[in-house]
Amino acid sequence: MTTSKAAERIGAARAEGRAALVAYLPVGYPDVDTSIAAMVAAVEAGADIVEIGVPYSDPGMDGPVIQEAVDRAVRAGVGIRDVLRAVEAVADAGAVAMVMSYWNPIERYGVQRFATDLAAAGGAGAITPDLIPDEAAEWIAASEAAGLDRVFLVAPSSTDVRVASTTAACRGFVYAASTMGVTGTRATVGDAAETLVARARAAAPDLPVCVGLGVSNGDQAAEVASFADGVIVGSAYVREMLEGRGADGVRALTADLAEGVRRAGVRA
Amino acid sequence: MTTTSPPQTGELQLPARPGWPDETGHFGVFGGRFVPEALIAALDDLTAAYEEMRVDPAFLSEFARLQRDYTGRPSPVTEVPKFAEHCGGARVLLKREDLNHTGSHKINNVLGQALLTKRIGKTRVIAETGAGQHGVATATAAALMGLSCTVYMGEEDTRRQALNVARMRLLGAEVIPVTTGSRTLKDAINEAFRDWVTNVETTNYVFGTVAGPHPFPAMVRDFQRVIGDEARGQVLEREGRLPDAVLACVGGGSNAIGIFTAFVPDEGVRLLGLEAGGDGVDTPRHAATITGGTPGVLHGARSYLLQDENGQTIESHSISAGLDYPGVGPEHSYLHDIGRAEYRAVTDAEAMEAFALLCRTEGIIPAIESAHALAGAVKLGQELGPDALLLVNLSGRGDKDVETASRWFGLGDREEVDPGPGLDTDQQPTEGAVSNDEAVAGPDAGETA
Known part of the structure; x- marks a missing residue:
């Protein structure tokens, strides 16, 4: 069995005494090439892992910022083929390339075919926000066979039983949703995240825990980095693109966040 | 209202479920x-x-x-003989959900x-x-x-x-x-x-x-099955037999499941769901999910849906807002795949023709959604012939649709347009017809016919 690219990178960050920085950007906003250039800029400025978003017509877990960007990409016909091109670019730039996708685009592409093509493109695996392990038998088998990471989510509302079963099904890391809600920047990340990280660690001591939802600046990244293995930032990146700052904005935001994840020092 | 109570209403238990779904839905x-x-x-x-x-x-x-x-409740069952004259002579019974509070x-x-x-x-x-x-x-x-x-x-x-x-x-x-x-x-x-x-x-x-x-x-x-539980008893009581077919419109599919469920074990009873065919299932403008879609995941469940090659949901089109949905309930997909129910598409024009027909033959203004089921009865009756007994779920009343219907038939301010296309099966109301998009364009849309 191959090692997990995501877990390896998060472990390397920990060895440097810091949390990993995970940057989300959707493919295709404002167009495929510009979005890929922004991802590469994030890698160059210090992102360890890039969550490469697959545009989807019905993003039920996303707030208005991400909705606006992916809506444009959907209308432009952006699909998995474009996503795989972004995966190659991110992997070539030296970061861990994780696809972030609602389930239907993967199912439509073909689960087995997706796993094969993602591995061939140099991708590390996929995060599936609306796929729970209970429904994921085909994806678990395909990702296992292809040596890919698979990241499921836990939430503050998850019972202990579900935290245990979900972390057991993950490979690479588990995505801890910091709050009950959709994606978007928030003034504070909240105490629920720290409690949830502790519960995930209790259930699966060897699985890294990355926290997402609501982190948008270096100070919040430092706060989350004090208790989590990785900090996931999405809407703040997408806002840089929506407001036209492009790769330069992404680079500046990454520098701020990369400083944040180094400020806290690593947990014991 | 009927004078006798059908057996299930008022009894303090829900009837046994079909053998599905399993414990995980x-x-x-x-x-x-x-x-x-x-x-x-x-x-x-x-x-x-x-x-x-x-x-x-x-x-x-x-x-x-x-x-x-x-x-x-119980909602009555009404026989509609003058409407049925247009259904190949088959007898047609309507389950009157349109008479419920809220319509x-x-x-x-x-x-x-x-x-x-x-x-x-x-x-x-x-x-x-x-x-x-x-x-x-x-x-x-x-x-x-x-x-x-x-x-x-x-x-x-x-x-x-x-x-x-x-x-x-x-x-x-x-x-x-x-x-x-x-x-x-x-x-x-x-x-x-x-x-x-x-x-x-x-x-x-x-x-x-x-x-x-x-x-x-x-x-x-479970909450909607009262429709079919009542209707099955009502039809048996008045006819001494089960209907040959049960028809209902299908958007998400709750009124159809509601009337189908009691009849699922009755193998001799055909279950027919009528989807919204919009401009036609051979055009991009329809909402016929099972007839024209493929299996996938939308809104929390796997079912048939209208999607493109990237797995993006395709926008649906129907004159009926209540059927204008690119997905369908998973039980319908299952009933389709096991062959227990069949699904057909009815175009906007066919539905509006049936809408007008029921208005003018029986004095009942149906919801445009339900008119799709009525159009299905016209076709199926002609296929099955005079001995057939059809039960149609009239899922709602058409008060909310008066404006849309007025535009479709060119009613409104000018009176020179004959409002009778529904009575003439050869006449296609395409000149006066407006699509949804046009219908929402403004108060004057569709007045140019």
């Missing part, structure tokens, strides 16, 4: 739960509370009382879910709505039971169903026009899920159809 390969983990606890709690409630005599007694005294079958489901909301101690309900019928029903139940109510409705739909927006607001509900995506029902559902995941501590999602994640498809079916 799967109808064969369809159904299940494709939602963020954050909602799983709420869905688990809802499932547990519902399973407890559905066998609780106190609930069943209260539910039966509301159905009788508030909704006006459609939607009230059956919301009363059950509102009682469940109170039982689990939540104080706020949210709902999605397309035509506005489910929104009105939810606002009604919320007013009755003292719950705060927010309804999400696509901005396009708030314009083409302005009357129902006003009704919901009169009933004290907040109506939020949804401006994302295609601005129709599917986007209203997305927005309702976003609200739910954020406010799940206080809020219950009263889902309007037999779609969505488990337990909604099974729960909504």
Whole structure:
């Protein structure tokens, strides 16, 4: 069995005494090439892992910022083929390339075919926000066979039983949703995240825990980095693109966040 | 109203379910739960509370009382002989869900879910709505039971169903026009899920159809099956036999599941779902999900849906806002795949012809949604011939559709247009016809014929 690219990178960050920085950007906003250039800029400025978003017509877990960007990409016909091109670019730039996708685009592409093509493109695996392990038998088998990471989510509302079963099904890391809600920047990340990280660690001591939802600046990244293995930032990146700052904005935001994840020092 | 009570209404138990879904909400390969983990606890709690409630005599007694005294159940069965003359001489019986309080079958489901909301101690309900019928029903139940109510409705739909927006607001509900995506029902559902995941501590999602994640498809079916349970008894009592076929329109599919369920074990009874064919299933403008779609995942369940090669949902089109949905309940996909029910598409023009026909032959203005089932009866009757007995679910009344129908038939200010196309099967009302998009363009749209 191959090692997990995501877990390896998060472990390397920990060895440097810091949390990993995970940057989300959707493919295709404002167009495929510009979005890929922004991802590469994030890698160059210090992102360890890039969550490469697959545009989807019905993003039920996303707030208005991400909705606006992916809506444009959907209308432009952006699909998995474009996503795989972004995966190659991110992997070539030296970061861990994780696809972030609602389930239907993967199912439509073909689960087995997706796993094969993602591995061939140099991708590390996929995060599936609306796929729970209970429904994921085909994806678990395909990702296992292809040596890919698979990241499921836990939430503050998850019972202990579900935290245990979900972390057991993950490979690479588990995505801890910091709050009950959709994606978007928030003034504070909240105490629920720290409690949830502790519960995930209790259930699966060897699985890294990355926290997402609501982190948008270096100070919040430092706060989350004090208790989590990785900090996931999405809407703040997408806002840089929506407001036209492009790769330069992404680079500046990454520098701020990369400083944040180094400020806290690593947990014991 | 009928003078005798059908056997099931008022009895303090729900009839046995079909052998599906399984414990995790799967109808064969369809159904299940494709939602963020954050909602799983709420869905688990809802499932547990519902399973407890559905066998609780106190609930069943209260539910039966509301159905009788508030909704006006049982709804009658009406034979429509003059309409049936256009159905190859087959006899046609209508199950009159249009006579329910609030004007459609939607009230059956919301009363059950509102009682469940109170039982689990939540104080706020949210709902999605397309035509506005489910929104009105939810606002009604919320007013009755003292719950705060927010309804999400696509901005396009708030314009083409302005009357129902006003009704919901009169009933004290907040109506939020949804401006994302295609601005129709599917986007209203997305927005309702976003609200739910954020406010799940206080809020219950009263889902309007037999779609969505488990337990909604099974729960909504249980609350709607009263339609078929009553109708089966009523038809047996008056005819001494079962119908040859049961017909219903299918958008998400709750009225169809409601009338089909009691007949599923009756193998000799054909079950026919009529989907919205829009301009035709061979065009891009339709909402015929099973007839013209492929299996995939949308709004929390696996089912047939309209999608492109990238797995993006395709915007649906129908003259009927209530059928204008690119998905369908997973049980329909299952009934289709096992061959127990069949699904056909009815175009806008065919539905409006049947709409006019029922108005003028029987003095009943149907909902345009239900007119799709009536159009199916015209065709099936002609196929089966004079001995056939057809039971059609008249799921709602057409008051809300008067404006759309007026535009379609060129009624309104100018009187020179003959409003009789529905009586002439050779006449296609294409000149006076307007599509949905045109219908919402403004008050003068469609007046150019």
